[in-house]
Amino acid sequence: MAVDNYTVFLINNNGKKLNITQLCSNLSWRDSIETLGMELTFDIARNTEDDNIPDVVEIGNKLILKNNSTEIFRGIITDLGTERYKKAITAFDYAFYLNQxxxxxxxxxxxxxxxxxxxxxxxxxxxxxxxxxxxxxxxxxxxxxxxxxxxxxxxxxxxxxxxxxxxxxxxxxxxxxxxxDLIVTATFQPSSNLEAFNILDAIGNISKTESIQDMKNSIQITSGNEKSSRIVATAEDTTNIAKYGLLQEVESVDDKDISKATNIANNKLKELNRINEDTTISLLGNDDVRAGRILEVANTIFDLKGQYLVKSCTHTYSNSIHKMSITVEKVNS
CATH class of the missing domain: 3.55.50.30 (Phage tail protein beta-alpha-beta fold)
Incomplete structure (x- = not known):
């Protein structure tokens, strides 16, 4: 891998491509498995009294963020805040249009x-x-x-x-x-004369929360016909019910899917019958890490061992330092 070197390109409404990297600061990009698309934010210098700082950014312009030759983000400016000496830019990738x-x-x-x-x-x-x-x-x-x-x-x-x-x-x-299929090994290379290392061997801050608020240890699947609605499949964990109390989920299926009801109930129980553990970790940055990826984690202090799904990820690049904060949860075995 190469040392991080980010470049921001703006494509204006006339299709002209401009390198605006030198005007940009406070780069940040984030995504989450709960939302669709990646968000990019940064500030761009603005000074109407200085001809060396052109005011080139408009809402609706396209943006491309690259690290060396690898594209990290491509999207459209959706929000623009203007102050005397800067503009605050918010852009979303093209998943933005899927929501519109x-x-x-x-x-x-x-x-x-x-x-x-x-x-x-x-x-x-x-x-x-x-x-x-x-x-x-x-x-x-x-x-x-x-x-x-x-x-x-x-x-x-x-x-x-x-x-x-x-x-x-x-x-x-x-x-x-x-x-x-999205398992990554994240490394960081601090400089061109030093070897890359696994960022999980150099964890910064870490915090962990546990909750049973979303746990479901009993699943009932009902037919979707309101006139003759009936339970067509169940799945439950009696041990967990005895320990935590009954936490039941009911889901309906169309009549055409009744044959799948038992399978659906078992899969739902496997998904929901768990203590939700969210762990937030501060790390050095790696572009391969984003929401939906899986990392191999081993941390004895917080009893983290095995595969963890990245639920959300925020990257920041400021003063030539790439950092990120990720929230992960244990992958069901």
Whole structure:
């Protein structure tokens, strides 16, 4: 790997590409598995009395952030705050558009992968990669955003297959992949004459919280027919119920999916029957680390050992120092 060297490019409304790196400060980019898309923020110098500081940034301009030759972010400026000597920039990657357009679309017994591909084709969303997802989709979506439809399709797949998927944009293209395919080894190279090392061997601050507020140790699956609604499958952990009390989740399925009800109940129990542990770690930065990635962690002080999913990640680059703060949770074995 190479020493970090970030460059910010602006593409104005006329399509002209400008290198604005020297005007930028306080670079920060973040994403989360709970939200769709990556956010980039920074300040850019502004001084109408100095001809050497051009006022070139406008809302709606496109931005590209690179580290050496690797693209980290590509998106659009959505918010702009102006002060006398600076502008505060907020940009989102092109997942922003998936949240803005609503549609009506029907799928008839096609795989989840094909359903998402059809939706992307309809709205001219470039596809980088969509992993194979065999779950059959038969559903009519009315007045839903593209993002809502994709999330619902992936939820159906997770319920049936017990596999979690990550949706994200890279270089302007859509990628949907299994969490388990996104395992990274994060290293940091402090300078060109020093070797890179694993950043998890140099953890800064660390804090851990535990909660059972979202735990569910009993799952009931009911038929979706309101006139004759009935329980069609159950799954529970009697040991956990005795220890923590009954914490029950009820979910309905369409009649066409009743044959999958037992599988859905078991997968839901596996997903929700747990103590939620969130651990926040401060580290040196690595661009490969972002929400939806899995890291191998070993920390005896906080009893962290094994694979941990990155739930959220915030990178900062200031004064030539790249740092990040990540929140992780243990991956179910």
């Amino acid at each position: 357009s609503r549609t009506i679309i029907q799928f008839r017994k096609i795989s989840a992968k094909e359903a998402i591909s059809q939706l992307c084709t309809k709205f001219n969303v470039p596809i980088g990669n969509i992993t194979s997802i065999s779950t059959p989709i038969t559903k009519i979506y009315k007045d839903k955003t593209i993002a809502e439809i994709i999330k619902d399709i992936l939820k159906q797949a997770t319920n049936e297959l017990g596999i979690k998927y990550r949706l994200e944009m890279r270089a302007g293209k859509l990628y949907i992949e299994k969490y388990t």
